[in-house]
Amino acid sequence: MKKVQSICRALQQLRKRGEIMADANIPYSLNSKHVAEATRSLLHERGVTLAEIAELVMILQKKYYPNLTMEECLENVDAVLSKREVQNAVLTGIQLDKLAEEGNLLSPLQEMLANDEGLYGVDEILAFSIVNVYGSIGFTNYGYIDKLKPGVLERLNDKSSGVINTFLDDIVGAVAAAASSRIAHRKQADLEIEVTGTTEEDKNL
Numbered sequence: 001m002k003k004v005q006s007i008c009r010a011l012q013q014l015r016k017r018g019e020i021m022a023d024a025n026i027p028y029s030l031n032s033k034h035v036a037e038a039t040r041s042l043l044h045e046r047g048v049t050l051a052e053i054a055e056l057v058m059i060l061q062k063k064y065y066p067n068l069t070m071e072e073c074l075e076n077v078d079a080v081l082s083k084r085e086v087q088n089a090v091l092t093g094i095q096l097d098k099l100a101e102e103g104n105l106l107s108p109l110q111e112m113l114a115n116d117e118g119l120y121g122v123d124e125i126l127a128f129s130i131v132n133v134y135g136s137i138g139f140t141n142y143g144y145i146d147k148l149k150p151g152v153l154e155r156l157n158d159k160s161s162g163v164i165n166t167f168l169d170d171i172v173g174a175v176a177a178a179a180s181s182r183i184a185h186r187k188q189a190d191l192e193i194e195v196t197g198t199t200e201e202d203k204n205l
């Protein structure tokens with residue numbers, strides 16, 4: 001009996017840490033830490049580093065803020081990835097890319113994702129939920145970086161590798177666009193505080 005109790009306790013602890021799936025007897029409750037960690041670990045698994053996303057931010061913002069540092073860009077990418085809405089989009093998009101790569105989606109979605117079908121735009125719609133987090137200026141940044149496809153975006157769009165990144169390319173572009181918008185809002189707040197001692201900008205963005 002003691003052995004059974006100790007196994008139950010160990011299982012409960014693992015569930016709390018999100019390391020095993022909950023069963024029907026234990027009510028579901030969201031483990032925020034697990035969601036955040038899974039987001040970062042999936043990006044890493046798909047070969048995308050935060051530094052590469054920060055480089056995109058630098059490309060987008062250096063003309064507006066010549067003194068912007070890579071460290072600041074990285075900080076802002078990190079802040080964007082801490083938002084639950086962003087994590088949800090990253091988890092969903094990468095999951096679909098992986099399932100498509102394994103051939104596990106139902107037809108015709110399987111073929112559409114595998115071939116990055118031009119008339120399939122749900123990848124971009126999902127990315128908009130990331131861009132949206134920091135307001136409408138993110139859309140301009142997203143459109144610009146998506147057209148230019150510099151750095152990591154060029155690699156993610158390379159179809160010759162056999163890797164399916166139909167969702168991931170848009171997700172990465174969107175995270176960079178959102179981080180750029182965050183920088184713009186915060187720089188504006190800094191400027192207003194410097195000039196007037198106060199700001200209407202939300203410093204907690």
Ligand SMILES: [Ca+2]
Pocket residue numbers: 123124165166167168169170
């Ligand atoms: Ca795409």
